[in-house]
Amino acid sequence: MAQNLSSIDPKIYEALKMELKRQREGLEMIPSENFTSLAVMESMGSVLTNKYSEGYPAHRYYGGNQIIDIIEQTAIDRAKQLFGVPHANVQALSGSPANLAVYLTVCKPGDAIMGLNLPDGGHLTHGFKTSITGQIFRSVPYHVKPDGYIDIEEARKLAQENKPKLIWVGYTAYSREVPFKEFAEIADSVGAYLAADISHIAGLVVAGAHESPRDYAHIITTTTHKTMRGPRGALIMVTDKGLKKDPELAERINKTVFPGMQGGPHENVIAGIATSLLEASSQEFKEYGQQIVRNAKALASGLMANGMKIATDGTVNHLMLIDLTPMGKGKGAFAEYALEVAGITVNKNTVPNEQSSPFYPSGVRLGTPALTTRGMKEQEMSLIARIIADACNEVKQYSLPESKEERHAYIARFREETAKNQKLIALRSEVLELCNKFPLYPELGQ
Ligand SMILES: *Cc1c(COP(=O)(O)O)cnc(C)c1O
Numbered sequence: 001m002a003q004n005l006s007s008i009d010p011k012i013y014e015a016l017k018m019e020l021k022r023q024r025e026g027l028e029m030i031p032s033e034n035f036t037s038l039a040v041m042e043s044m045g046s047v048l049t050n051k052y053s054e055g056y057p058a059h060r061y062y063g064g065n066q067i068i069d070i071i072e073q074t075a076i077d078r079a080k081q082l083f084g085v086p087h088a089n090v091q092a093l094s095g096s097p098a099n100l101a102v103y104l105t106v107c108k109p110g111d112a113i114m115g116l117n118l119p120d121g122g123h124l125t126h127g128f129k130t131s132i133t134g135q136i137f138r139s140v141p142y143h144v145k146p147d148g149y150i151d152i153e154e155a156r157k158l159a160q161e162n163k164p165k166l167i168w169v170g171y172t173a174y175s176r177e178v179p180f181k182e183f184a185e186i187a188d189s190v191g192a193y194l195a196a197d198i199s200h201i202a203g204l205v206v207a208g209a210h211e212s213p214r215d216y217a218h219i220i221t222t223t224t225h226k227t228m229r230g231p232r233g234a235l236i237m238v239t240d241k242g243l244k245k246d247p248e249l250a251e252r253i254n255k256t257v258f259p260g261m262q263g264g265p266h267e268n269v270i271a272g273i274a275t276s277l278l279e280a281s282s283q284e285f286k287e288y289g290q291q292i293v294r295n296a297k298a299l300a301s302g303l304m305a306n307g308m309k310i311a312t313d314g315t316v317n318h319l320m321l322i323d324l325t326p327m328g329k330g331k332g333a334f335a336e337y338a339l340e341v342a343g344i345t346v347n348k349n350t351v352p353n354e355q356s357s358p359f360y361p362s363g364v365r366l367g368t369p370a371l372t373t374r375g376m377k378e379q380e381m382s383l384i385a386r387i388i389a390d391a392c393n394e395v396k397q398y399s400l401p402e403s404k405e406e407r408h409a410y411i412a413r414f415r416e417e418t419a420k421n422q423k424l425i426a427l428r429s430e431v432l433e434l435c436n437k438f439p440l441y442p443e444l445g446q
Contacts, residue, residue: 020441020444023035023440024435024439024440024441025343025431025432025435026343026344026345026431026435027343027344027345027371027384027431027434027435028345028370028371029344029345029346029366029367029368029370029371030345030346030347030365030366030367030370031200031226031318031319031365031366031367031368031369032172032199032200032223032226032367033226033345033369033370034225034226034227034228034229034369034370034373035229035370035373035374035440035441036225036229036230036231036272036276037229037275037276037279038441038443038444039275039279040229040230040231040272040275040276040279041231041272043231043268043271043272043274043275044231044268044269044271044272045268046268046271048068048071048267048268048270048271049266049267049268051064051065051068051267052264053065053068053072053264053265053267054258054259054263054264054265055258056072056091056254056258057069057072057073057076068267071267071270071271071274072090072091072265072267072270074274075088075090075270075271075273075274075277076088076089076090078274078277078278078281079235079237079273079277080237081281082206082277082280082281083205083206083212083214083220083235083237084212084214085214085220085237085238085239085240086238086239086240086243086250087237087238087242087243087249087250087253088235088236088237088238089101089235089236089237089250089253089254089257090233090235090265090270090273091257091258091262091265091270092221092233092234092235092236092257092262093233093234093262093266094223094232094233094234095123095125095197095199095221095222095223095234096124096125097234097261097262098221098222098223098234098235098236099123099125099126099133099168099195099197099221100125100132100133100261101236101253101256101257101260101261102166102195102219102221102236102253103133103137103166104256104260104261105249105252105253105256106165106166106193106219106249107137107165107166108165109136109137110136110137110138111137111138111164111165111166112137112138112139112140112162112163112164112165113127113133113137113138113139113140113164113165113166113167113168114127114139114140114141114142114155114158114159114162114164114166114167114168114192115127115128115139115141115142115167115168116141116142116143116144116150116168116169116171116174117141117142117143118141118358119350119354119358119361120141120142120143120144120350120352121144121171121172121173121174122141122168122171122172123168123171123172123197123199125197126141126168126197127139127140127141127168128141138162140158140162140164142154142155142158144174144352145352146352146353147312147352148175148176148311148312148321148352149176149312150174150176150179152179152182152183152186155167155183155186156186156189159186159187159189159190159192160189160190163190163191163192164190164192165192165193166192166193166194166195167183167186167187167192167193167194167195168195168196168197169183169194169195169196169197169213169217170196170197170198170199170200170201170213171197171200172199172200173319173321173349173350173365174317175296175300175310175311175312175314175315175316175317175319175320175321176312176315176316176317177210177211177316177317178196178198178201178210178211178213180196180211180213180216180217181216183216184216184217187218193218193219193242193245194216194217194218194219195217195218195219195220195221196213196216196217196219196220196221197220197221197222198213198220198221198222199221199222199223199226199234200226200227200317200318200319201227201317201318202222202223202224202226202227202228203226203227203228203229203280203285203288203289203292203318203369204227204289204292204293204317204318206228206280206281206285206286206289207285207286207287207288207289207290207292208286208289208290209289209290209292209293209317210316210317213239214239214240214241215239215241216241217239217241217242218238218239218241218242218245218246218249219236219237219238219239219242219249219253220235220236220237220238220239221234221235221236221237222234222235222237224273224276226369227289227292227318227369228276228280229276229279229280229285229288229369229373230272230273230275230276230277230279230280231269231272231273231276232269233266233269233270233272233273235273236253236257238250238253288372288373291372291377292318292368292369292372293315293316293317293318294377294378295368295371295372295376295377295378295381296315296317296318296319296320296367296368297314297315297316298378298381298382298385299320299366299368299381299382299384299385300314300315300320301314301385302381302382302384302385302386303320303322303385303388303389305385306385306386306388306389307389308322308388308389308392309322309323309324309325309326310322310323311323311351311352311363312352318367318368318369319365319366319367319368320365320366320367321349321351321352321363321364321365322335322363322364322365322366322388322392323351323352323362323363324351324362324363324364324392325351325353325355325362325363327392327395327396328399329355329356329362329400330355330356330357330360330361330362330399330400331362331395331398331399331400332348332349332350332356332360332361332362332363332364333348333360333361333411334395334398334400334414334418335348335364335391335392335395336348336364337395337414337415337418338391338392338394338395338418338421338424339364339388339391339392341391341418341419341421341424341425341428342387342391342424342427342428342431343427343428343431343432343435344384344387344388344391344431346364346365346366347364347365347366348360348361348363348364348365349361349363349364349365350362350363351363356400360400366388368381371384374438374440375438376434376438380434380438383430383434384434387427387430387431390423390427391424391427394418394421394423394424395414395418398414
């Protein structure tokens with residue numbers, strides 16, 4: 001790793017080394033995380049970070065952007081080609097500001113908007129009350145049914161009643177096909193814009209492992225760092241359908257991003273996005289995307305074979321929700337910590353029919369994109385399923401105290417006991433052994 005850093009800033013250098021070790025020695029199963037390539041990191045950690053390039057290719061407010069224009073135009077062209085759309089903006093700094101740019105382009109404050117409720121698997125930026133998007137617009141959330149599938153009839157009814165300007169489709173904790181077609185009918189019937197936020201599944205869409213929204217949505221947003229395996233950033237795309245609804249839509253979105261919301265774009269990241277889009281257009285990436293899904297299916301079956309309940313009884317994408325309610329409500333945070341002690345990183349999550357709260361939910365969300373990047377396959381998934389089931393078993397005897405005052409001390413004691421739990425420590429060595437068989441960034445050395 002970087003030599004200058006080690007002499008100039010040993011503290012950060014050591015922390016970087018420790019983080020590399022942590023990523024190598026654990027199973028990264030947060031479904032929104034991945035391992036980008038060294039080529040992508042090379043683009044990001046480059047002299048491009050030095051340049052101001054407010055504006056767009058060939059229309060800049062600063063001089064010296066001849067080379068930058070090549071880079072940004074390459075990212076734009078690759079995004080358009082890969083997703084089959086006529087327009088792409090690559091400047092949004094991440095997924096949330098990309099979504100905000102969509103709102104600020106097609107809505108006015110106070111307009112009705114619709115998105116899947118966050119505890120049901122939606123994203124904060126789709127109108128949740130703690131997000132600015134749930135405060136400046138009139139948010140009308142739709143939900144999942146008790147079986148965990150999107151309630152399309154409810155969404156249709158809510159759209160008829162509320163006449164939203166914008167409807168979001170695409171989720172963060174939903175293990176089934178995104179119903180693009182159904183939502184296109186709903187949006188068209190009330191004249192709303194349909195924005196497909198494919199942040200989680202973009203890599204699957206590119207690989208042909210999930211249907212593309214391009215014939216259904218007017219606008220497509222995606223992060224570039226999840227299944228796309230690029231740097232942290234975002235794309236905002238306009239489809240042919242979007243241009244048909246509003247021929248100026250592409251231009252308006254560009255203006256919202258700059259000068260509306262941002263100053264200078266991060267061209268070093270845009271170069272990394274360009275590189276990751278090139279990687280994503282390879283045959284190898286198609287196989288990667290298909291393998292993510294095969295792995296997730298194998299993991300879900302393995303977990304169910306070990307007696308665990310999975311929301312919707314399985315998955316067709318890269319993620320799943322373990323529903324721990326049969327053990328008692330509110331066990332998600334306990335399981336998350338026990339898994340961490342065993343060397344597996346996941347996140348606590350609400351489940352369909354949640355009986356606890358978003359802060360103490362009853363499930364965990366986990367997925368296979370990062371493990372698949374490491375080269376793991378179905379065989380490893382069934383081993384991991386058994387380890388996860390064993391680890392979750394260790395939190396059976398803990399349950400969240402009803403009284404808020406007791407919680408703090410109870411959780412502190414739980415964590416202390418769990419950190420020393422011999423069963424979990426034994427699972428951790430199994431995890432380490434597995435990780436060592438699938439080396440991460442061997443080129444970076446020790
Ligand atoms: C991750 C995600 C976002 C936000 O991306 P950030 O880069 O974290 O701001 C938006 N929408 C969905 C569906 C996501 O999964």
